[in-house]
Amino acid sequence: MTGGALAVTSLALALGTFMQVLDTTIANVSIPTIAGNLGASADQGTWVITSFAVANGISVPLTGWLMQRFGIVRTFVAAVLAFTVASFLCGVAWNLESLVFFRVLQGAVSGPMVPGSQALMLMLFPPAKKGLALALWSMTTLVAPIMGPVLGGWISDNATWPWIFYINIPVGLFTFAVCWFQLRKRETPTRKLPVDTIGLSLLVVWVGALQIMLDKGKDEDWFSSPFIVVLTIVSVIAFAAWLIWELTEKHPIVDLSLFKHRNFTFALIPMCLGYAVFFGNIVLLPLWMQTQLGYTATWAGLLAAPGGLIAVIISPMAARFLARYDARWLTSMAFVAFAVSYYMRARLTAEAAPMDFIIPQLIQGLAMGTFFVAILTIMLDGIEPQRVPAASGLAIFLRTIAASFATSITTTFWDRREAFHQAHLANSSSVYDAPMQQALEHMHSLGMSDSAALAALNKQMVGQAYLLSSIDYFWISSWLTLAMIALVWLARRPHTGGAAHVAAD
Numbered sequence: 001m002t003g004g005a006l007a008v009t010s011l012a013l014a015l016g017t018f019m020q021v022l023d024t025t026i027a028n029v030s031i032p033t034i035a036g037n038l039g040a041s042a043d044q045g046t047w048v049i050t051s052f053a054v055a056n057g058i059s060v061p062l063t064g065w066l067m068q069r070f071g072i073v074r075t076f077v078a079a080v081l082a083f084t085v086a087s088f089l090c091g092v093a094w095n096l097e098s099l100v101f102f103r104v105l106q107g108a109v110s111g112p113m114v115p116g117s118q119a120l121m122l123m124l125f126p127p128a129k130k131g132l133a134l135a136l137w138s139m140t141t142l143v144a145p146i147m148g149p150v151l152g153g154w155i156s157d158n159a160t161w162p163w164i165f166y167i168n169i170p171v172g173l174f175t176f177a178v179c180w181f182q183l184r185k186r187e188t189p190t191r192k193l194p195v196d197t198i199g200l201s202l203l204v205v206w207v208g209a210l211q212i213m214l215d216k217g218k219d220e221d222w223f224s225s226p227f228i229v230v231l232t233i234v235s236v237i238a239f240a241a242w243l244i245w246e247l248t249e250k251h252p253i254v255d256l257s258l259f260k261h262r263n264f265t266f267a268l269i270p271m272c273l274g275y276a277v278f279f280g281n282i283v284l285l286p287l288w289m290q291t292q293l294g295y296t297a298t299w300a301g302l303l304a305a306p307g308g309l310i311a312v313i314i315s316p317m318a319a320r321f322l323a324r325y326d327a328r329w330l331t332s333m334a335f336v337a338f339a340v341s342y343y344m345r346a347r348l349t350a351e352a353a354p355m356d357f358i359i360p361q362l363i364q365g366l367a368m369g370t371f372f373v374a375i376l377t378i379m380l381d382g383i384e385p386q387r388v389p390a391a392s393g394l395a396i397f398l399r400t401i402a403a404s405f406a407t408s409i410t411t412t413f414w415d416r417r418e419a420f421h422q423a424h425l426a427n428s429s430s431v432y433d434a435p436m437q438q439a440l441e442h443m444h445s446l447g448m449s450d451s452a453a454l455a456a457l458n459k460q461m462v463g464q465a466y467l468l469s470s471i472d473y474f475w476i477s478s479w480l481t482l483a484m485i486a487l488v489w490l491a492r493r494p495h496t497g498g499a500a501h502v503a504a505d
Helices: 003-022 028-037 047-070 072-091 096-109 113-124 127-158 168-186 197-216 226-248 256-260 262-291 297-322 327-345 354-379 385-427 434-445 450-483 499-504
Strands: none
Touching: 003 072, 003 113, 003 127, 003 168, 028 047, 028 127, 047 072, 047 096, 047 113, 047 197, 047 385, 072 096, 072 113, 072 168, 113 127, 113 168, 113 385, 127 297, 127 354, 197 226, 197 385, 226 256, 256 262, 256 385, 262 297, 262 327, 262 354, 262 385, 262 450, 297 327, 297 354, 327 354, 327 450, 385 450, 434 450
């Protein structure tokens, strides 16, 4: 495929990925609005997020089996059409129960969309331009998590919540129509594989229990709750049984033999860990800005947007560098850029100006535009073309699990470190200290009562405690990211870059 047909088809595939990834974050900032309109509490409203995450987490690793059984094109376009219908149903939901049910349906059918679009993108481009194909695909997976809160916040502020789901309909229909008419004659070979019912059942149990445990753990105070303890035990036992079964099954539902490929394993580990740290930061930063610094959801999202824009610009350039340089070097440089951006955030203060948030985002954008293109080049090196969907599905599944862990760990760490710093600040201050007395006298002169003045001071102390907690998290993020560089160099030099291309030239 060349020319305009290639451009339009690539755009449709990219939009399919963007639409699915966007839906993992777009509803997050709108939960209070959705819950209020449907007559539910905010805690009950979080099931809108959990239900999608659980269903999607179960369906993603099934991608390889589905595409071998029905073909990549059929599986992808069917998933896109079903996702579009499910989005419409979410928009017309009449109560919370119906919305959660339709979100389960939406998450379940969306599993093949992201790995399917990646596999089809690699099919459309010749091997010499694999880096460009990965760059185009990576741009959407990087920008969508950042754009989700922006769009979700804007829609919540300026329209009604169903439009969070309705915006998928024209995009989904366009992607379905273009991909079906352009790719239906390029269907991949299929083979009748038996259904690994035991493997599938165990997968549903352990992934479902794990996702619910991670999403609800903080609300239930983690292991002090019997509910969370039971979910953890069920998840661990089911996972162990699933692992043993899949390693011995002749036709496993998830192909774990991919881990025998050295580059797949040693690229997948830093990719998941790096994405977990990145995702934790994009969860924490807007949360801190909205709850403590007075930013609206829309403005918190807009300050993050420049990083996504830089990533879009850099990705095609990174693909060109991959044609001549070792992907391990580019991945290492991306990790350094990530570490620098986190380090700059660790130097923020409560009085930081908008530009103080934008500059680290720009540096993070440089890292984002390089990281996924380079790490995917290493990961897919040596994987047979027919196994790329399975490899992509497994990688995206583990990346999703890593993001779930990151979200739970980040929010729990942030609150507990705040409590630690607040206690330390309280122990280090007294109403009898001269600075405290001066502050109280100043507020009394403004007409504030003792209780109001003390409440204002306590609010300031809580804000400083959350600032210190955020700084702790950013420092840890920076050091963890630098440590991941060592893992990248355990992989072999991929054949798609560096000396191989120089020799070919």
